[in-house]
Amino acid sequence: MATVQESAGGGRARYAYRVRVSSTSAAALEAQWARCRWVWNECCARSKKAHADGETCGPARLDKMLTEARAAMAWLHEGSSVPQQQVVRDFATSRAKALKDIKGRLPMRRRAGMPKYKKKHQTDVSLNYTQRGFRITGGRLHLAGGIVLTPVWSRELPKPPSSVRVHRDSIGHWYASFVVATTPEHMPQTGAVIGIDWGVKQTATTTSDDHDLPHAEHGKKAAQRLAHYQRMMARRCAPRGKAQSKGYRRARKQAAKVYKKVARQRQDTARKWAKRVVRDHDALAVEDFRPKFLARSAMARKAADAAIGATKTALVEMGRKHGRAVHLVHPAHTTMDCARCGARTKHALPLSTRTYTCTACGAVSPRDKNSARVMLVRAGLHPAGADRVRADGPPVRSRREPGIPRQ
Numbered sequence: 001m002a003t004v005q006e007s008a009g010g011g012r013a014r015y016a017y018r019v020r021v022s023s024t025s026a027a028a029l030e031a032q033w034a035r036c037r038w039v040w041n042e043c044c045a046r047s048k049k050a051h052a053d054g055e056t057c058g059p060a061r062l063d064k065m066l067t068e069a070r071a072a073m074a075w076l077h078e079g080s081s082v083p084q085q086q087v088v089r090d091f092a093t094s095r096a097k098a099l100k101d102i103k104g105r106l107p108m109r110r111r112a113g114m115p116k117y118k119k120k121h122q123t124d125v126s127l128n129y130t131q132r133g134f135r136i137t138g139g140r141l142h143l144a145g146g147i148v149l150t151p152v153w154s155r156e157l158p159k160p161p162s163s164v165r166v167h168r169d170s171i172g173h174w175y176a177s178f179v180v181a182t183t184p185e186h187m188p189q190t191g192a193v194i195g196i197d198w199g200v201k202q203t204a205t206t207t208s209d210d211h212d213l214p215h216a217e218h219g220k221k222a223a224q225r226l227a228h229y230q231r232m233m234a235r236r237c238a239p240r241g242k243a244q245s246k247g248y249r250r251a252r253k254q255a256a257k258v259y260k261k262v263a264r265q266r267q268d269t270a271r272k273w274a275k276r277v278v279r280d281h282d283a284l285a286v287e288d289f290r291p292k293f294l295a296r297s298a299m300a301r302k303a304a305d306a307a308i309g310a311t312k313t314a315l316v317e318m319g320r321k322h323g324r325a326v327h328l329v330h331p332a333h334t335t336m337d338c339a340r341c342g343a344r345t346k347h348a349l350p351l352s353t354r355t356y357t358c359t360a361c362g363a364v365s366p367r368d369k370n371s372a373r374v375m376l377v378r379a380g381l382h383p384a385g386a387d388r389v390r391a392d393g394p395p396v397r398s399r400r401e402p403g404i405p406r407q
Contacts, residue, residue: 097357
């Protein structure tokens with residue numbers, strides 16, 4: 001099975017394939033991962049020590065550390081240097097991003113998001129190889145260090161890949177993920193536009209009734225089987241400090257399989273719906289919704305099952321892949337504004353109120369449908385008016401909220 005994911009950088013896509021791995025190759029990959037994990041943990045230790053001493057620990061210093069360690073340790077030198085160097089690059093990138101996000105407000109030991117140590121039994125194998133560390137010959141993937149893998153080529157790569165990541169998931173399946181330069185695959189113009197509002201009762205409500213996405217409830221359907229395996233894990237869990245039994249590991253793997261199947265079902269539903277929306281519309285006005293806060297609400301379970309974040313990501317990636325215009329609209333007050341005249345209610349509507357009634361123009365419509373039309377207005381795609389402006393009259397005078405630009 002191959003999956004294609006458009007990267008955020010544009011012009012690149014990631015093609016993932018299942019990989020057949022022999023016992024010899026699996027042992028070699030795990031040994032290489034043990035070396036890379038040691039390099040990562042050593043980078044963490046050096047970084048913390050440098051911070052405590054008031055010094056900087058940049059990529060050049062970490063590269064020097066790796067060179068010295070490979071010269072001094074024969075075990076480390078036996079492995080290929082390519083994935084080890086990529087570990088140093090990934091650590092430096094992750095640390096720089098964390099420092100930029102937190103802006104140095106907390107001490108090193110308390111900084112959430114800083115790179116942490118990778119423990120042996122709590123991290124899966126993940127090895128990155130640049131172009132000089134792999135080659136594809138005769139349909140087989142040859143990695144530096146004499147490791148040979150057999151990908152399941154369910155589809156051809158459009159161009160030679162620039163890098164590959166070989167990883168193992170939680171249920172023991174191996175994958176090879178290739179990064180390939182791509183160009184947008186433009187679809188025929190349709191002249192249609194669509195506004196999309198995210199929700200929990202219905203995953204996506206659009207301005208077109210034919211393109212609404214109902215709640216699939218994949219997680220709810222698998223809840224009974226998942227609870228069965230979780231009870232098995234609870235009964236067989238060993239005390240702290242003791243190794244887990246085979247029965248516990250077997251039950252944990254079965255639970256991981258249920259989680260994996262649900263995730264794939266959600267992804268498949270999202271991609272099929274996104275392809276249909278992108279094929280039928282030239283421009284998309286998408287609510288830039290961040291569903292993270294729902295995890296702390298009473299709707300946490302249903303919101304997680306709706307997979308709003310995964311669906312939104314699939315829609316944006318599909319739109320960019322096919323050259324469609326994707327407008328991300330700020331979600332503030334989208335349930336309070338009237339899509340017809342731009343008037344705003346004085347108070348936020350409770351979730352139990354599913355019908356929007358405008359007190360200014362008297363328009364009555366389903367709450368989510370009104371929000372979807374507001375997306376079009378704010379994105380400048382609605383032909384009848386603009387945000388905060390009546391279609392047949394002067395602008396509505398009200399306090400302008402900060403952070404929301406006028407169209």
